[in-house]
Amino acid sequence: xxxxxxxxxxxxxxxxxxxxxxxxxxxxxxxxxxxxxxxxxxxxxxxxxxxxxxxxxxxxxxxxxxxxxxxxxxxxxxxxxxxxxxxxxxxxxxxxxxxxxxxxxxxxxxxxxxxxxxxxxxxxxxxxxxxxxxxxxxxxxxxxxxxxxxxxxxxxxxxxxxxxxxxxxxxxxxxxxxxxxxxxxxxxxxxxxxxxxxxxxxxxxxxxxxxxxxxxxxxxxxxxxxxxxxxxxxxxxxxxxxxxxxxxxxxxxxxxxxxxxxxxxxxxxxxxxxxxxxxxxxxxxxxxxxxxxxxxxxxxxxxxxxxxxxxxxxxxxxxxxxxxxxxxxxxxxxxxxxxxxxxxxxxxxxxxxxxx
Amino acid sequence: xxxxxxxxxxxxxxxxxxxxxxxxxxxxxxxxxxxxxxxxxxxxxxxxxxxxxxxxxxxxxxxxxxxxxxxxxxxxxxxxxxxxxxxxxxxxxxxxxxxxxxxxxxxxxxxxxxxxxxxxxxxxxxxxxxxxxxxxxxxxxxxxxxxxxxxxxxxxxxxxxxxxxxxxxxxxxxxxxxxxxxxxxxxxxxxxxxxxxxxxxxxxxxxxxxxxxxxxxxxxxxxxxxxxxxxxxxxxxxxxxxxxxxxxxxxxxxxxxxxxxxxxxxxxxxxxxxxxxxxxxxxxxxxxxxxxxxxxxxxxxxxxxxxxxxxxxxxxxxxxxxxxxxxxxxxxxxxxxxxxxxxxxxxxxxxxxxxxxxxxxxxxxxxxxxxxxxxxxx
Numbered sequence: 001x002x003x004x005x006x007x008x009x010x011x012x013x014x015x016x017x018x019x020x021x022x023x024x025x026x027x028x029x030x031x032x033x034x035x036x037x038x039x040x041x042x043x044x045x046x047x048x049x050x051x052x053x054x055x056x057x058x059x060x061x062x063x064x065x066x067x068x069x070x071x072x073x074x075x076x077x078x079x080x081x082x083x084x085x086x087x088x089x090x091x092x093x094x095x096x097x098x099x100x101x102x103x104x105x106x107x108x109x110x111x112x113x114x115x116x117x118x119x120x121x122x123x124x125x126x127x128x129x130x131x132x133x134x135x136x137x138x139x140x141x142x143x144x145x146x147x148x149x150x151x152x153x154x155x156x157x158x159x160x161x162x163x164x165x166x167x168x169x170x171x172x173x174x175x176x177x178x179x180x181x182x183x184x185x186x187x188x189x190x191x192x193x194x195x196x197x198x199x200x201x202x203x204x205x206x207x208x209x210x211x212x213x214x215x216x217x218x219x220x221x222x223x224x225x226x227x228x229x230x231x232x233x234x235x236x237x238x239x240x241x242x243x244x245x246x247x248x249x250x251x252x253x254x255x256x257x258x259x260x261x262x263x264x265x266x267x268x269x270x271x272x273x274x275x276x277x278x279x280x281x282x283x284x285x286x287x288x289x290x291x292x293x294x295x296x297x298x299x300x301x302x303x304x305x306x307x308x309x310x311x312x313x314x315x316x317x318x319x320x321x322x323x324x325x326x327x328x329x330x331x332x333x334x335x336x337x338x339x340x341x342x343x344x345x346x347x348x349x350x351x352x353x354x355x356x
Numbered sequence: 357x358x359x360x361x362x363x364x365x366x367x368x369x370x371x372x373x374x375x376x377x378x379x380x381x382x383x384x385x386x387x388x389x390x391x392x393x394x395x396x397x398x399x400x401x402x403x404x405x406x407x408x409x410x411x412x413x414x415x416x417x418x419x420x421x422x423x424x425x426x427x428x429x430x431x432x433x434x435x436x437x438x439x440x441x442x443x444x445x446x447x448x449x450x451x452x453x454x455x456x457x458x459x460x461x462x463x464x465x466x467x468x469x470x471x472x473x474x475x476x477x478x479x480x481x482x483x484x485x486x487x488x489x490x491x492x493x494x495x496x497x498x499x500x501x502x503x504x505x506x507x508x509x510x511x512x513x514x515x516x517x518x519x520x521x522x523x524x525x526x527x528x529x530x531x532x533x534x535x536x537x538x539x540x541x542x543x544x545x546x547x548x549x550x551x552x553x554x555x556x557x558x559x560x561x562x563x564x565x566x567x568x569x570x571x572x573x574x575x576x577x578x579x580x581x582x583x584x585x586x587x588x589x590x591x592x593x594x595x596x597x598x599x600x601x602x603x604x605x606x607x608x609x610x611x612x613x614x615x616x617x618x619x620x621x622x623x624x625x626x627x628x629x630x631x632x633x634x635x636x637x638x639x640x641x642x643x644x645x646x647x648x649x650x651x652x653x654x655x656x657x658x659x660x661x662x663x664x665x666x667x668x669x670x671x672x673x674x675x676x677x678x679x680x681x682x683x684x685x686x687x688x689x690x691x692x693x694x695x696x697x698x699x700x701x702x703x704x705x706x707x708x709x710x711x712x713x714x715x716x717x718x719x720x721x722x723x724x725x726x727x728x729x730x731x732x733x734x
Contacts, residue, residue, distance in 0.1 A: 056728050058511060114696075124699045127450060127511055127728065128650070132695045135643050139688030146683030147388055267515050319527035326516040326523075333508040347728045 007307065017309035022296075025303070027175035029295045031182040035253065036291035037284070038187040039064060039262070042245035043269030044276065044283035045197055046238035052201065052278060053234040054214040054345040055119050058130025060242050061266025062137030063111045067104035067246025069141040072257040073148070075100030075155025075250075091185040092159030100155055101186075101247045108243020109236050111137065116235040120228055123349035134266075142259045149257070157255035158184035184252040186244060190284075193241070197280040210234060214343030217350045227350050242266070264326065271329040275336055278343065286332070290325045297321020364658065367651050369704045370697035371665065375402070378690045382682060389681045397680055404679040409672030423671065425556040429629065431667025432566035433458070433621040437641050438648030438659040439573050440617035444510075445654045446577060447610040448590035453499060453514025454618040455642030456521035461492035461619025462626035463525045466543045466633040467533060473547025480549035485565070485623055492619010493612045495521065500611025504604040509728050510611065518642060529635040541635035551628035562624025567660075569617065574656045576613075586610055618645070640688070647691045650698055666691070 006016040043060045050057035079096035111133055118129035163181035168174045180191055201207040209230060212220040217227045245265075250257050268290050275289075276282025301318060304310040379398035386394035406412040409427050411420030437454045444451035465488030472480035499513040535544035551561040577583040589596040589606045596603055621641065626633060648666055652658030666687075673684040697704050 118699050122700055129699055131450075131452070131511075131643075131646060132692070132699050135647070135688075135695055136692040138640075138643070139685065139692040143683055143685035143689045146685050147385060264515060264519050267512050270512055317527040317531060319523040323520050323523040326519045329516050330502070330508070330513050333512060334502050334506040342728075 014309055014312065017305060017307065021305040021309060025296070025299050027178075029299050030175055030179035032298075033288055033292045033295045034179050034190070035183060035187050036295055037287040038190050038248050039245040039253075039265050040269050040272055040290055041190055041194065041284050041287035042186075042241050042248065043266050044272040044287055045193060045280060046242040046245070047270050047273040048197070048201070048276075048278055048280060048283060049210075049234045049238035049241070051273060051346050052210050052214045052343055053231045054217060054343055054348065054350070055116070055231055055235055056126040056130065056347045057112075057115065057235065057238060058127050058270070059111065059115050059133030059137075059266075060130075060245075060269055061262055061264065062130075062134035063108040063239050063242035064246040064249070064266050065134075065141055065260070065262045066111055066137045067108045067243030068250045068261060069145065069246070069257055070107035070243075071100045071104030071247035072155065072250040073144075073152060074103035076152040077155070079153070079155035090159070090161050091188075092157070093185065094156055096155045097158060097251055100251055101244070104247035104251075105240045105243040108239040108241070108246065110239075112235050112239020112242070115239075116232050119349065120231050120235075123351070126347055126349075138260065145257065145259055154255040156251075158186065158252045160184050161188060184248075186248040186252050194280045194284045201280065211343070214345055217345050221350075221352065227352075231350075245269075268325055268329050271332050274340055274342070275332045277340055290328055293324040293328050294321060297324055363653055363655070365708075366701045366704050367653060367658070367662075367698065369708050370651070370694050370701070373697050373704060373707070374690055374693040377693050378686070381689055381693075382680070382686065385682065385686075397682075401676050401680040401682050401686075404676040405669065405672035407672065408675030409668035409670075421556050422558075425559040426671035427664070427668045428559050428563050429667075430670040431663045432563040432628075433625045433641060434644060434648050434666050434670075435566045435660060435663035436569060436621035436624070437618050437645035438652060438663050439569055439656065440614045440621070441645045441649035442652065442654035442656075442659050443573065443577070443586070443610060443617065444614045445649060446583075446590050447586045447606060448593065449500075449503075449607065449610060449614070450511050451496070451514060451611065451614040451618070452511060452642055452646065453496065453517050453615070454621070454645045455639055456514065456518035457492040457495045457615045457618035458622035458625075458639060458641050459518075459521045459525050459637065460495040460622070461488040462622030462630075462637075463528070463533075463543075463633050464488050464491035464619075465549075465623040466546055466626050466631075469546030469549030469627060470535070470544035470632075472549050473545060475548060477548040477550075477552075480547070481551065481561075481627070484546065484549040484627055485620070488623030488627070489616050489620045492622065493616035495619065496615015497608065497612040500608040500615075503611070504607040511728075522638070525633070525637065526635050529633055533633075534635075535632070543633040546627060546631050549627060550631050551624065558629070560624075560628035562628035565620070565624055569620075570656045570660050573659075577656075582609070621645075644691060647695050651694060 007013045007020065009016070043064055046060050046063070047057055075096045078099045079094075082095050115129050115133050118124045118132070119126045160183055161181055163178055167181070168178040170177070180188070201210065209220065209225050213225060213227050213230050221227050246262070249261060269287070272283045272286035272290065275286035276284070298321065300313050301321065304314055379402070382398040382401050383393065383395065386392075386397040390397065403413065407414050408423055411423035414420045414423060437458060440454050440457070441451050465484045468487040469480060469484035472483060495517065499508075499510045499517060502508045502513050503510050529543060530541045533543050534541055553560050554564065577587065585596065585601045585606055588599065589601060589603050593603050596606070644666060648659055648662040651665075652660070652662040669687045669690065673687050676682055676686070677684050
């Protein structure tokens, strides 16, 4: 079908051109979109775990950054100690990389213990606590990077899986399968983590307790749920996920570290949580939207659309596309927050009756 | 006097503890820097910090004065930005957007200043100053409006706006605002709009402007109706509404004022020190301002003292790097440790055996988390 007739309509034709362009370019950039969405989505999973339990976690950004740094540093150090092993597996998994991921996860958990302690036991303001986590992370990683950064060579990088030709050539399903399969291990595991969390949160006993604590901790306490312990556990698991998100950045997306490389993804993750209505699948879709906007920008810069649309879009500076995820986050928050319903007890510290 | 002690006990103790912990961090770092544990390194480092920031132990009187003016110049923007964050706290708002407001204020001040570069300084300077302050106010207005009308929490929106501000500034300075004839992307020189040096080598007018805002802030918060309304809505929004105040209006006004203060911080830095806006300008002032405001307990004198402390640290850090090989990022680590102890005031109080007086930061910032779920002010 020749769409040129539609494209030539003044003004409205631009919309058709855009749709046509998207159809053409999205299948190509789909794997990149999922990859870009991985840290945001993992951060959002952390956010969901925390907020569903009633704890605001602004510190996801700091936990991610710490995971990124610790992952890179560990990978580098271990790679220097271990001789090169056989690299014949699908994801390029090596001992240094495994050690690095574990270290990143642990570092995220360590920071989340601090946040959990400040928020749950000390009962400090949770947003302040989260912000302090971010400042600690930024300060420490910046300092340590200045101290040892030049001495650390890359410890390696995960490879992407090569999906079988037959699968991705399928007509409609092909590109979708390609998107999920043409990934490194962390991005690959994202879909499983999301599904697992979705099922657990809404169909398991743990999920029910978690949601109860987030909505009405007093009532949950009355029926015997240990509110404090549950919150601690969930926040720490959340920290593990945030650390994993950071590991993705330095061990899979790139093989290097830069100060402040998380660039606000931890906060975009919070918007994804709200946009996805505090559900894992919703947050994943939101993350895909945010990442998609950035990837689309890169695609437009690299292979601009033809004709009128190309002229219009070419006027926009590169920084516009880099800023688009941030702008989208604000738009989402402004449009959705007032109308969405968070867990009722989010942000409020819990004190057992009779104590204090 | 006793009340002053009660209020400042935990912050002072936090700083002292942070110095000790910071010393341990430096000690640990000595293994990497010197190859083995060097117990003298923390003392060398702190000694250099004192010399570079306060002139203690400096070889000449000139060097001492230079150190002091350096600290003052470094402290001035921190003071204004700290007041910006502190004012927000008073209203129950968390202004993390000081970085973005600083950048926008500085950029506009440079652009306006460049336009007026050849005019009389009596005109160019005030106009550029006001322009920068207003630009900052406008940039603070945005998240204020968003929060008041849609409930979007300012914590996330201001952080997003920080990134947007930096990217926008870069795009503008590379593009339409670029001044011809330079080897890198930057705006034109501000000429007569620049703030003159009033003392020593580099203490410029902006320092005095910043100082003037200390009593101004106090006057606003405790001697005006607006200040009363701000404090009320910060302490108890429902009570404010019941008393006929409009939390919505107050959020917008407060955020705009916060933006103005942070924008002014950027303005005095660019008009007084840098004198043009480079395309790639990065700053961590937003987070430092949070530390200044929290350490200063949102009180004008506290914020002033905190800003001076951080200014001294900033000014002395380069000498520390030269003498002890410690990266200047150690200041960020010290800042983080101070904040940690402020939040975990329970540690501080137990260690120093303070009474359970309200020494912690919860009292200052109680309302910030309350609005996270999007309960819109009405």
